[in-house]
Amino acid sequence: xxxxxxxxxxMTGTSExxxxxxxxxxxxxDTFAEAFDMRAARVLITANTLGWARTxxxxxxxxxxxxxxxxxxxxxxxxxxxENTPDGRPGISVLLFGFDADGxxxxxxxxxxxxxxxxxxxxxxxxxxxxxxRVNVGGQLRHFGDKFQSSKSLNGHRYWRIPVMDGEFLIEExxxxxxxxxxxxxxxxxMDQDRALAAAEAAVEAMRKVHGVILPFPxxxxxxxxKVGAKNxxxxxxxxxxxxxxxLRGRSGVKSELPDNVNSVLEIVVDGLDREAxxxxxxxxxxxxxxxxxxxxxxxxxxxxxxxxxxxxxALMATA
Amino acid sequence: MIILTLKEQPVVPLESEVLSPDVTLSLSNAAxxxxxxxxxxxxxxxxDFFTVEGEASDEIEIRGDAKQVKWIGRGMSRGRVKVVGxxxxxxxxxxxxxxxxxxxxxxDWLGGEMSDGFIRVGGNAGGQIGAAYRGSRGxxxxxxxxxxxxxxxxxxxxxxxxxxxxxxxxxxFAGLEMKGGTIVLLSGAExxxxxxxxxxxxxxxxxxxxxxxxxxxxxxxPSFLRLYAKHLRTLGITIPDDPHDGGxxxxxxxxxxxGRGEILVWKPHAS
Numbered sequence: 001x002x003x004x005x006x007x008x009x010x011m012t013g014t015s016e017x018x019x020x021x022x023x024x025x026x027x028x029x030d031t032f033a034e035a036f037d038m039r040a041a042r043v044l045i046t047a048n049t050l051g052w053a054r055t056x057x058x059x060x061x062x063x064x065x066x067x068x069x070x071x072x073x074x075x076x077x078x079x080x081x082x083e084n085t086p087d088g089r090p091g092i093s094v095l096l097f098g099f100d101a102d103g104x105x106x107x108x109x110x111x112x113x114x115x116x117x118x119x120x121x122x123x124x125x126x127x128x129x130x131x132x133x134r135v136n137v138g139g140q141l142r143h144f145g146d147k148f149q150s151s152k153s154l155n156g157h158r159y160w161r162i163p164v165m166d167g168e169f170l171i172e173e174x175x176x177x178x179x180x181x182x183x184x185x186x187x188x189x190x191m192d193q194d195r196a197l198a199a200a201e202a203a204v205e206a207m208r209k210v211h212g213v214i215l216p217f218p219x220x221x222x223x224x225x226x227k228v229g230a231k232n233x234x235x236x237x238x239x240x241x242x243x244x245x246x247x248l249r250g251r252s253g254v255k256s257e258l259p260d261n262v263n264s265v266l267e268i269v270v271d272g273l274d275r276e277a278x279x280x281x282x283x284x285x286x287x288x289x290x291x292x293x294x295x296x297x298x299x300x301x302x303x304x305x306x307x308x309x310x311x312x313x314x315a316l317m318a319t320a
Numbered sequence: 321m322i323i324l325t326l327k328e329q330p331v332v333p334l335e336s337e338v339l340s341p342d343v344t345l346s347l348s349n350a351a352x353x354x355x356x357x358x359x360x361x362x363x364x365x366x367x368d369f370f371t372v373e374g375e376a377s378d379e380i381e382i383r384g385d386a387k388q389v390k391w392i393g394r395g396m397s398r399g400r401v402k403v404v405g406x407x408x409x410x411x412x413x414x415x416x417x418x419x420x421x422x423x424x425x426x427x428d429w430l431g432g433e434m435s436d437g438f439i440r441v442g443g444n445a446g447g448q449i450g451a452a453y454r455g456s457r458g459x460x461x462x463x464x465x466x467x468x469x470x471x472x473x474x475x476x477x478x479x480x481x482x483x484x485x486x487x488x489x490x491x492x493f494a495g496l497e498m499k500g501g502t503i504v505l506l507s508g509a510e511x512x513x514x515x516x517x518x519x520x521x522x523x524x525x526x527x528x529x530x531x532x533x534x535x536x537x538x539x540x541x542p543s544f545l546r547l548y549a550k551h552l553r554t555l556g557i558t559i560p561d562d563p564h565d566g567g568x569x570x571x572x573x574x575x576x577x578x579g580r581g582e583i584l585v586w587k588p589h590a591s
Contacts, residue, residue, distance in 0.1 A: 048563070087546035088561070123543045150519065150580065152502070152544045153462070153481050154551060161544055170543035 021314050023290035026297060028313050033185045033282070034301035035309040038067070038097045039104050040180035040273055041135070042077070042127030045116055046091035050079065056119035057092035060111045064096070065217045068238065072107040073097040073182060073271055075214030086125045087170070093127055095214045097271045101177040105135035108175060113141050116171075117162070123170040129157075131176025138171035181309050184270040184278040186299045187225065187244060188289045189262040195293025196264040203268055203285035210284060212277035213270050225267045228302060241300075262295050275309065283316050322352060322374040324366070326384030326405075332360050333408060334369060337391035341378035341399025341418055349375040378418070382407075387427060393420045396437070409446070412439045415463065428472065429453075434482070435461040440468075440555075444488065447472030450479050450501075458499060460484075466555060476503045479520065483548070485557055495522045498581055502548065504559060517574050517581035523548075525559065525586045534573035534583055541567050542584065560586055 021028040045060070047053040057076050064074035073096070080091035096111075098104035116124050124138075138160040142149045145162040151173070152159045158173040188203065190196025204220030207213065215221070230239035231253065242248045243257040244265045250256070258265070268285055272278035286297050299313055322344050335358035338344075344352055352375060353367035366372065369389075370382075378399025382392065387406040397416040406424035415434040421442075428446035431439050432453055445467045450460035451474055459479035470488035477496040483504070486494075490509035498517035505513075508526040515531060523545070541563045549561035560566060566588035573579055 086550070087543060088550045089546065152521070152547075154483070154547055159544055159547065161542070167538075167540045168543055170547075 021317060023287065023297075023317065025292075026290040026294045028286070028290075028317055029296060029298035030312075030314050031299050032301055032304070032313065033183070033299035033311040034304060034307040035181050035183035035185075035278065035311065036307040037309075038073075038099060038180045038182035038271065039101050039133075039177050040098075040128075040271070041096045041104055041108060041175050041177050042273075043094045043096065043108070043112065043116075043175065044080065044085060044091050044125040044127045045094060046080075046085045046087050046089040046123050046125070047119070048089060048121040050090035050092075052119065052121050053090055053092045054079075056116045056122045057094050059115040059119065061094055061096075061214075061216075062115075064111075065222070067098060067182065071098070071103065072111075073214070073216040074111070075216045075220075075271075077214055078211065087123055089123075095212075095271070095273070097180055097182045097214075097216075101133050101135055104177055105137060105175075108135065108137045109140050112137060112171065113144065117141065117144065117164070117169050120166050124172065126157075126172045126175040128176030128178055131178040133177045134174040135177055136173065137175050138173040141171055178273065180271065180273050181275060181278055182271040183307060184272060184282055184309075184311055185267055186282060186286055186289075186297055186313065187265055187267045188294055189244075189258065189296040189298065190264045190266070191261055191293045191295060193264040195291075196266050199289040199291050199294045200266040200268060202291060203289040206288035207268065207270065207281040207285040210277060210281040212273040213281040214272075215268060215270055217267075217269055220268065222267045222269055223265075225265070225300065228306075257298075259295055267300065278309075279311060279316055282311060282313075283319070286313065286317060321379040321381060322372065322377050324370040324372055324380065324382045326382070326386055326389070327369055327371060329385060330359055330369060330388045333388050333390045334359055335391055336366075336389050337394035338366065339380060339382065339389070339392050339401070340394060340396040341380060341401065342396050344376070344380060345378045345399070346376055349373075351375075385424075387425070393418070396420075406443070407441075412437065412465075415439070425469070430467075431460055431463065431465045433459055433461070434463045434465075437463045439463070439465045441466070442468045444469035445471045445486075447474050447491065448477060449475045449486075450482060450484050451475070451477035452479075460501065464555070466557065470507075475509075476501065476520075479503075485552065485555075495520065495581070498522070504548070504552070504557075506557070506559075514574055514581060514583050516577055516579065518577055518579040520581050522581070522583045523559065523568070523586070524583065527585060528583075530571060530583065530585075531574060531576075533576040534571040535575060537570040537572050537582075539567040539569045539587060542570075545584070560588070565589060 061074040077093040085091040142160040162169040200221045225241035226238040230236035248254045338355040355366045390408040395414040401420045403422040407426045409427040413432040415437040419438040425443035452459035460482045475494045479501045485504040492511045494509045495514045498520040505524040568584040571583045
């Protein structure tokens, strides 16, 4: 049966196993999201206008949804007012997540080199100045200057000035890398596609206000949730999450996890600089997603065997 | 805080490199009074020239016209020195950290070969600010020097890094043989600015006479100057960085070396 849209918004149980929790009639499954250790960098992109900073940031964070397929997960963290950027211009903060600092440094070099260096009026700064681990990015990218580049040091930071056709591209020499967590998630199980999408959009809007997280998938959500490996193609490392595909309900070999009245599922994946940021974003996201037409909120995990960070939905929402 | 009040003006320069926070940090009042200073070749005691109040502190205040007192804050790495009045030659030379403030004027070689720290002079300064000593290859390596008034010859000679800002007019050879760093001339300079400069940046907010060995490149608004503008604003200094107000004419040189330095001359839009 679909949920009662007028039901009590309060929790109807506790986080004890087997006891229901509801938000505005939406069932919160007593399960957990399983997330992993990652390394993160924060890049501050500034430009003459916020529009050009955003253009650079969007280009830089394109094709960066999954570290498995794209070697990096990246997204826009926040817009920055001129008073909050190093050069006093409007800016965008971008977070990038990788498995290790070495890999991340290569991705930073590739992406800044191809998307920010090339973007009119932009400059690029480290957004994690307190991070102990540093990777050399500007110091590598300077070679594009073909020995016409020059550097400036100010307040303990070194910057490279690379001559380009619209003037100069300015980039900080080193970028901080810190421990982070990737793969926080929850799934929104809706009665139909429109309402699942509307709930996911509401969740994304709320989650993007939280500092220190990104939602790396298109529009902040993913429809192609995956399982580890594949049942029929042994060489695949990941394949469709058949248990949550509505069209596979009742199909032989599929153990559907979907209630009968669920016909569309969207997943929100969140990467964060620390556990608190992910918890805060999941909490506000789930809260926003609990709206008419949504049956259930659940989360993806691997039985707790792969990732050491577990985000229990009931514990999260008990403090909402 | 330790307060040193000058009793009388020394007849010849007084070599006073002991007047440094690193030295006074752990000394008693008596020990500070007994510190050696040199009047010519004669060793004397601090108390021969100063009354001393306080002890064991890395904050020193020197009161009186100390224009004959040399090497104040030499090699200091921490703390604060304030000179209420004038200061002599070599103030802040070889400084590694901390800050020095001089409310009056200061003589030559201010911050000579300093490697870090902050110096602010309210009045005028002599020549060779942040410069390399004779025979030395490199001048200041980091840090910031701000002069409210005018400055003398060879400001920033052979400096490698760091920032020097001069509020008033600067005499000849600013940035002589400069190797890096940034000199900001708020009121311009006289002749031969940037002579033989190899690297580094000289910014002038007013037109200055340029050597013929500097070549015009472009008029633009360098991104890095916005960093400096923001940094200097925190120190009470404004340099223009808004493209709507104007641009900087970039001259590269000194091509007689040939060098890869630059002189940026602010050119406001015609109003």
